[in-house]
Amino acid sequence: xxxxxxxxxxxxxxxxxxxxxxxxxxxxxxxxxxxxxxxxxxxxxxxxxxxxxxxxxxxxxxxxxxxxxxxxxxxxxxxxxxxxxxxxxxxxxxxxxxxxxxxxxxxxxxxxxxxxxxxxxxxxxxxxxxxxxxxxxxxxxxxxxxxxxxxxxxxxxxxxxxxxxxxxxxxxxxxxxxxxxxxxxxxxxxxxxxxxxxxxxxxxxxxxxxxxxxxxxxxxxxxxxxxxxxxxxxxxxxxxxxxxxxxxxxxxxxxxxxxxxxxxxxxxxxxxxxxxxxxxxxxxxxxxxxxxxxxxxxxxxxxxxxxxxxxxxxxxxxxxxxxxxxxxxxxxxxxxxxxxxxxxxxxxxxxxxxxxxxxxxxxxxxxxxxxxxxxxxxxxxxxxxxxxxxxxxxx
Numbered sequence: 393x394x395x396x397x398x399x400x401x402x403x404x405x406x407x408x409x410x411x412x413x414x415x416x417x418x419x420x421x422x423x424x425x426x427x428x429x430x431x432x433x434x435x436x437x438x439x440x441x442x443x444x445x446x447x448x449x450x451x452x453x454x455x456x457x458x459x460x461x462x463x464x465x466x467x468x469x470x471x472x473x474x475x476x477x478x479x480x481x482x483x484x485x486x487x488x489x490x491x492x493x494x495x496x497x498x499x500x501x502x503x504x505x506x507x508x509x510x511x512x513x514x515x516x517x518x519x520x521x522x523x524x525x526x527x528x529x530x531x532x533x534x535x536x537x538x539x540x541x542x543x544x545x546x547x548x549x550x551x552x553x554x555x556x557x558x559x560x561x562x563x564x565x566x567x568x569x570x571x572x573x574x575x576x577x578x579x580x581x582x583x584x585x586x587x588x589x590x591x592x593x594x595x596x597x598x599x600x601x602x603x604x605x606x607x608x609x610x611x612x613x614x615x616x617x618x619x620x621x622x623x624x625x626x627x628x629x630x631x632x633x634x635x636x637x638x639x640x641x642x643x644x645x646x647x648x649x650x651x652x653x654x655x656x657x658x659x660x661x662x663x664x665x666x667x668x669x670x671x672x673x674x675x676x677x678x679x680x681x682x683x684x685x686x687x688x689x690x691x692x693x694x695x696x697x698x699x700x701x702x703x704x705x706x707x708x709x710x711x712x713x714x715x716x717x718x719x720x721x722x723x724x725x726x727x728x729x730x731x732x733x734x735x736x737x738x739x740x741x742x743x744x745x746x747x748x749x750x751x752x753x754x755x756x757x758x759x760x761x762x763x764x765x766x767x768x769x770x771x772x773x774x775x776x777x778x779x780x781x782x783x784x785x786x787x
Contacts, residue, residue, distance in 0.1 A: 406491045414485045417769040427608045436762045441758035453768035456616045457756045464515035472505045497530040503563040516546040534617035538568045540596045542609045548574045555670045557590050572588035601652045612645045612687050619766045630734045630778040633658045642692040642711040647673030660685040663695040691723040696763035700728035717743030727754030734779040755782050
């Protein structure tokens with residue numbers, strides 16, 4: 393097995409040996425310098441609103457990705473290799489030991505390649521249309537130890553499938569569920585519409601901030617469990633939840649932040665446009681026996697505008713929008729709902745800066761800004777911002 397991670401024996405710092413070829417990492421520098429770079433950017437873009445807190449680091453900034461997608465190919469020597477697509481392309485970069493991916497996933501990929509050879513199962517070749525295995529999806533629940541393997545196939549025909557899974561489980565007993573997904577025509581690294589559970593329940597369960605979350609192959613779940621806990625604890629603390637606090641959780645995904653608020657006694661109304669995420673969210677609420685949270689499958693902007701038109705009110709609005717940020721209409725609707733506090737969880741600092749300015753026009757000012765390093769070795773910066781309603785006459 394070729395090694396692509398280089399470890400400095402003196403400092404313990406890891407360095408990617410295929411940095412320029414892969415593109416998965418964007419920062420090729422010691423971790424301390426990465427934090428300084430991110431802090432400088434956050435200060436430069438957000439300190440005009442209020443003081444920016446010191447970025448929350450990751451204790452061990454490696455092997456954090458709990459979701460790993462791997463592509464397989466035959467090389468010129470007819471050996472099976474595995475790796476990732478280069479950024480924005482279908483060019484495979486062979487990687488056996490990515491320093492960001494979960495170590496359990498790397499082990500499973502290694503054993504899987506050996507079994508493919510033993511069972512004479514070939515990776516799918518896009519040029520010829522021959523072969524079977526397109527890619528694998530491995531999800532690990534960091535706090536429960538459960539592991540999901542999804543085998544994404546080009547055809548529903550899977551020779552000796554039961555013997556294959558049995559052999560795989562003997563090599564990798566940590567796997568708790570195996571799913572076969574058929575995707576004959578879809579885009580790379582996507583799931584098809586047909587799945588078969590070959591072992592286990594077809595999902596895994598993780599625990600985060602006192603709540604349990606069911607993770608299916610299609611579920612959205614933050615890829616860095618350790619830093620997600622810090623991010624959500626920061627957001628919920630900023631919201632200052634009390635029993636009976638009326639919370640709107642917008643862009644709620646599978647309901648993580650909203651359920652943590654509900655667990656602390658809030659009355660939560662959550663909205664998400666993805667129907668599969670809402671289905672998972674409802675199941676998660678039942679799993680956690682939470683009756684004080686309601687989910688709505690709707691566009692967040694449309695839903696909040698509807699609440700505002702009906703004269704509804706809220707104590708706290710929490711929003712965790714995609715990288716594009718929120719919309720002027722959403723922010724205007726928040727102004728009409730007139731919550732005392734708005735907690736904005738952002739994954740892109742440029743759109744966050746824009747949206748804070750829009751909230752200012754609705755009478756809100758930032759009083760707390762806390763960056764979190766969710767994705768070490770990348771340029772991404774997650775940020776929690778608490779906005780408070782200005783008092784009358786306050787500029």
